[in-house]
Structures are given as structure tokens and as C-alpha cells.
Amino acid sequence: MIQFYKAHGLGNDFVIFEAPENLLLSPTLIQKIADRRHGIGCDQVIVYRELFHHNYHVRFYNSDGGEIAACGNGSRALGRLLFDRDGKPDQTLSFHTKGGILKVFKQASQQIQIELPMPKFHWTEIPQHHEGLHALPIIEGQISPYYTLNVGNPHLVAFFENVSLIDVIKIGPMLEHHSLFPQLINVSFAEVRGQQHLKLIVWERGSGLTGACGTAACATAVLAIREGLVEGPVTVTQPGGDLIIEWKENQPILMTGPATITFRGEFDFGGDI
Structure with a gap:
């Protein structure tokens, strides 16, 4: 049993796990988690672990089981979880993703701001x-x-x-x-x-x-x-x-918007890990 959080950003919803470095999620397991009838249900699954102070390794998976490099709404949702759950002050979080390092800020308005890398056009x-x-x-x-x-x-x-x-x-x-x-x-x-x-x-x-x-x-x-x-x-x-x-x-690009943690629970991975 592994604890998860359910969150959304503008209705784009996520299941978030804090997981050890050696946790590997198969496409079949991602699909099982994301299934809205037989699993928890979500658009994307997010897996993270702390690397060092305020720095996190983050991976994103679509509901079809495929891994993606970055997710803006998902990063705001994870930022909301970390700011609120851990009672962090107004420091910057850094998410190390396959799409680059994303900087995460909590605004005075309580909205979450993400700094994405510079866009590429070639x-x-x-x-x-x-x-x-x-x-x-x-x-x-x-x-x-x-x-x-x-x-x-x-x-x-x-x-x-x-x-x-x-x-x-x-x-x-x-x-x-x-x-x-x-x-x-x-x-x-x-x-x-x-x-x-x-x-x-x-x-x-x-x-x-x-x-x-x-x-x-x-x-x-x-x-x-x-x-x-x-x-x-x-x-x-x-x-x-x-x-x-x-x-x-x-x-870099700055994106600001809301993110909400809806509930937490435990998921039985069984023999799927």
C-alpha cells in the first residue's frame, strides 16, 4: 500500500505518489491507476522524490501509460501539495523533469507560479x-x-x-x-x-x-x-x-494559476511493481 494524493489544476486531474528511486511503474500499472472505474482515476500520474533541500525529481505519465517530459498543471498541483503539506515558507522549489528544471513559487494570492525553460522553435x-x-x-x-x-x-x-x-x-x-x-x-x-x-x-x-x-x-x-x-x-x-x-x-515562460488538493488515500499496488 502506497499513499497517494489526488489533485487538480483547472479540472486537469492527477494522482501523486512520493516514491523511492527504484520504483518503476509499467504502462499497464499507470493505466490501472488512471482508470476511472477500476482505479483511482486521473489524466496523469505524477511520481516524485526529494533529491536535496527543496529539489525534487519528478516524472509524469499520461493515462495511456506513456511517460511525458513535463506537465504545467501537474507541476502546479505538486507545488501546491509540497507548499501546503510541509508548511514551507516562500522559498523556491525546483522540479527536475525530463523537460528541464522547473522553478515553482507560491504567490501572495495563494496561486502557484511555474517558471518553465525557454521555448524551443527549431x-x-x-x-x-x-x-x-x-x-x-x-x-x-x-x-x-x-x-x-x-x-x-x-x-x-x-x-x-x-x-x-x-x-x-x-x-x-x-x-x-x-x-x-x-x-x-x-x-x-x-x-x-x-x-x-x-x-x-x-x-x-x-x-x-x-x-x-x-x-x-x-x-x-x-x-x-x-x-x-x-x-x-x-x-x-x-x-x-x-x-x-x-x-x-x-x-523563460511564467505560468500562474490555481491548483487544489482534493483528497488522499492508499493504493494497493499488489504484485504490479
Whole structure:
């Protein structure tokens, strides 16, 4: 039996385990934990351990069992747990992830802020099999070219006249699994609502349609700022709620938003570890 915490950021929900270094979770076990009928139920599973003072090794797994390099909402949820459970003062936490080191801060407003590494734009860093996005299908209502970038994990973004009219469930998987992307890709369908406001619907790699995705909000805001479509700080509205994204050229990305711990419990791994 291992203790877990259940948490969410804007409805994007997580099961969080503190685990020893030698704990290896198989894709089958991740799927079992994430199953909403036969397990605990979540979008992602987070496993962490303390490396040294305020520094943590963190791994993220999608509900399909695949490991991902970073998760913005999940990092805020883990930050909330560590700040609140351990009674930590206003110091900085550092999460060592496969997508780089994420800095985590607790705001005076009690919201959690994450500093992500600088975005990467070269096609080899996404990664893509080749340069250029001309092979991707144009979708009715699309008013921009496709953009790709890596903010700890890979993202594809396009802007639309009215994002509510897009059949995300049909188009999302087609783009996620396109042959151009060897590691698959997160897909963001975005709409500019004002000078500092974006509306966003996300098809998340390995999880599907989601109420909120932190790194997708970061990726979309960065591209919108870079292309002159908005000015920062940008409010990114998703079905689950709002995130505030700040970014300047050649600087890290700052994402601020809520995170909530909902309950804790114990999970019987049985012979699955």
C-alpha cells in the first residue's frame, strides 16, 4: 500500500505518489491507476522524490501509460501539495523533469507560479521528421499557419476565427498522430479574444480532449506574443478556467494559476511493481 494524493489544476486531474528511486511503474500499472472505474482515476500520474533541500525529481505519465517530459498543471498541483503539506515558507522549489528544471513559487494570492525553460522553435527540437508543416491538413475556419514549438514537451498550435466550431475530437487525434511527429504532439486550437486574451481548446497527447493543459497554454501564448497577435501578460481561457502566461523573447515562460488538493488515500499496488 502506497499513499497517494489526488489533485487538480483547472479540472486537469492527477494522482501523486512520493516514491523511492527504484520504483518503476509499467504502462499497464499507470493505466490501472488512471482508470476511472477500476482505479483511482486521473489524466496523469505524477511520481516524485526529494533529491536535496527543496529539489525534487519528478516524472509524469499520461493515462495511456506513456511517460511525458513535463506537465504545467501537474507541476502546479505538486507545488501546491509540497507548499501546503510541509508548511514551507516562500522559498523556491525546483522540479527536475525530463523537460528541464522547473522553478515553482507560491504567490501572495495563494496561486502557484511555474517558471518553465525557454521555448524551443527549431524543427529538430520539436521534434519533427523534417522541416516545414505544409503536409498538415488545413481546417475550415483556420486563419493562421500551423506553428510548432517545444516548451518541455512538443506542441502544435493554430488560430481560428471561432474555436468553438472546430471538431476537436475528430481533428485532434489526426494531428496528434501525424507521421511528421515521431513522438506524437499536443494540439492547440486557439482563438484571439482580445489584446491580452486567448481562448483555447486542447487535444492532449496521450490523454485526448482535456479541460485544461498548462504547457499548451504556455505554448499558445508564446506564439501569439511572438507573432504580434497579443501582448503579455496573456489570460488563456480553457474550459476548466484561466491561466496567466508571461513571456519575453529569450526569457523563460511564467505560468500562474490555481491548483487544489482534493483528497488522499492508499493504493494497493499488489504484485504490479
